[in-house]
Amino acid sequence: MGKKKTAFVCSDCGAEFARWQGQCSECKAWNTITEFRVPSVKAAPRAGTMAGYAGVVEAKVQTLDEVNLESLPRFTTGFKEFDRVLGGGVVPGSAILIGGEPGAGKSTLLLQTMCLLAETMSTLYVTGEESLQQVAMRAKRLSLPTNKLRTLAETNVESICQLALREKPAIMVIDSIQVMHMSDVQSAPGSVSQVRESAAYLTRFAKQNQVAIIMVGHVTKDGSLAGPKVLEHCIDCSILLEGSSDSRFRTLRGNKNRFGAVNELGVFAMTGQGLKEVSNPSAIFLNRGEEQTPGSLVMVIWEGTRPLLVEVQALVDYSQLANPRRVTVGLEQNRLAMLLAVLHRHGGLQVADQDVFVNVVGGVKVSETSADLASIAALVSSFKNHALERQMVVFGEVGLGGEIRPVPSGQERLREAAKHGFKRAIVPIANKPKDAIEGMEVVAVASLSDALEALF
Structure with a gap:
């Protein structure tokens, strides 16, 4: 019997090595390399004997339009x-x-x-x-x-x-x-x-x-x-x-x-x-109280092939710590740090001595950038203790220069908001619909200062 071949594979990235080592040189993870045995493979027959080889089926080359899709x-x-x-x-x-x-x-x-x-x-x-x-x-x-x-x-x-x-x-x-x-x-x-x-x-x-x-x-x-x-x-x-x-x-x-x-x-x-x-997730995530509170706002995110309305909440409070806390639930924490810097530079709001907490209601994890403008609006609302309109939605990406960038599928987002009874929307100027949406006032903004003026 021939000697059994072994290989060492990283469980995180799948990289293979000739011998065991403590750290994977590809993904830099520690203690993730384990040994496994490589199954023996029989030698393939020569091309001249392929047709008569038992168990070998000759492959057929086809163009994509010849592939039958009706059988699947x-x-x-x-x-x-x-x-x-x-x-x-x-x-x-x-x-x-x-x-x-x-x-x-x-x-x-x-x-x-x-x-x-x-x-x-x-x-x-x-x-x-x-x-x-x-x-x-x-x-x-x-x-x-x-x-x-x-x-x-x-x-x-x-x-x-x-x-x-x-x-x-x-x-x-x-x-x-x-x-x-x-x-x-x-x-x-x-x-x-x-x-x-x-x-x-x-x-x-x-x-x-x-x-x-x-x-x-x-x-x-x-x-x-x-x-x-x-x-x-x-x-x-x-x-x-x-x-x-x-x-x-x-x-x-x-x-x-x-x-x-x-x-x-x-x-x-x-x-x-x-x-x-x-069947209607937005109705669940929008289960809010009767009284509108500061720091609460509805945004429209895009999940897969459909829009979804969720509520974002922010709390800005004076910090007793030397290093104020920055806590996010449902949003990326590094994104919050960037938005606070943009808010200070282009919005004139200083929160360096404030604890900042941001939460997406309902346990939804938001990864797209359309939540930037809504997050900033909720932060300013909490800081100024000024409640925003209840029947208003906000979405848009905020750039480092203070500009409001467009997001994909803006028309579909606005229609979803109108379907749930929202009357006003703050959107990027490039997402302004060509045709008016019945029952909704759409305010298009080009910069962070314009958005803050429209909101407050």
């Missing part, structure tokens, strides 16, 4: 919000990875989805972390139909795929990829090599047999998906189910999607009967 129609999951994040439904033969914090509702959502799909197609739910009795108890507690969903308790990937070949399911759930293992990989389940090889094996099986596979993934303490980075590269769609333990709402966000828009957002509510989809 999407099918719905039964949840419109789930379909939205997936890009319109599940594509046969796709590999989907869904992650989230413990208790976020990953298994609950997938069990609800599989029980609904089992009514119309062949399904297989594979659990490696729970017994079949535990899965059945959860389904009974959620009052789900259980007479057609087929389940399996197994952690060996080869055995699962062999059974799936006989059962021929249209969609299969693997819960979870971190407990799966392969017989020829000499390491513990959950290690870099096991997760990497198991995910690659399942992805190949999905492509070859046109079976949609949904894999559940654990997350690390910083919220990212656990396992090697190649895990996210080999799958088609990566989804994260987010939600704090003290909130009844869960957000399903797409981080990678080969079949649809990235950063698409779906909203669910956790109830006693499982997860219920929220």
Whole structure:
């Protein structure tokens, strides 16, 4: 027997090394390099003997217009919000990875989805972390139909795929990829090599047999998906189910999607009967009190393919500390520091001796720059103790020179705000609509000074 080859792989970036070392020279992370065994590969036959070689299928070169797309129609999951994040439904033969914090509702959502799909197609739910009795108890507690969903308790990937070949399911759930293992990989389940090889094996099986596979993934303490980075590269769609333990709402966000828009957002509510989809998320995030308070303002952000109205709150108060605090929840903290500098330079407002707190209501995480102008307006409102108009929305990017830059899909944002009854909008001058929007006054501003004058 030949000597077994081994490789050393970084679990964060997937870089390979010839020997073990403490720090990864690619991503600079410490203690992330682990050893795994490289499976032996049989020598490929010569070109002259390729046609007669058993198991080798000659590939066919085609142009894109010759590829038949009608044989791969999407099918719905039964949840419109789930379909939205997936890009319109599940594509046969796709590999989907869904992650989230413990208790976020990953298994609950997938069990609800599989029980609904089992009514119309062949399904297989594979659990490696729970017994079949535990899965059945959860389904009974959620009052789900259980007479057609087929389940399996197994952690060996080869055995699962062999059974799936006989059962021929249209969609299969693997819960979870971190407990799966392969017989020829000499390491513990959950290690870099096991997760990497198991995910690659399942992805190949999905492509070859046109079976949609949904894999559940654990997350690390910083919220990212656990396992090697190649895990996210080999799958088609990566989804994260987010939600704090003290909130009844869960957000399903797409981080990678080969079949649809990235950063698409779906909203669910956790109830006693499982997860219920929220068809109008803006109405939830705008559940404000009757009296308008200083530092509170509504902004319109863009999530995936739709606008979303959320409330941003700011509190500016005199600090007793030598270094005043800058705290953000739902916004990037470095972005807040930049906005405070722009506000001082071009708005004439000094908050160096003030504690500044900014919060996006509802647990939404805002990553786009359209929240800049709304954040500054909320900060000035709190600092001056001046409440803004209740029926007003604000959006726009603020540049370092104090200019108000346009944001994408401004017309759609304004229509969404008008639909929810807002009467006034402060927007960048480049986002001013050509046609007037019924029932809404649109004020276009070009600089930060113009915006502050229109607001106060």
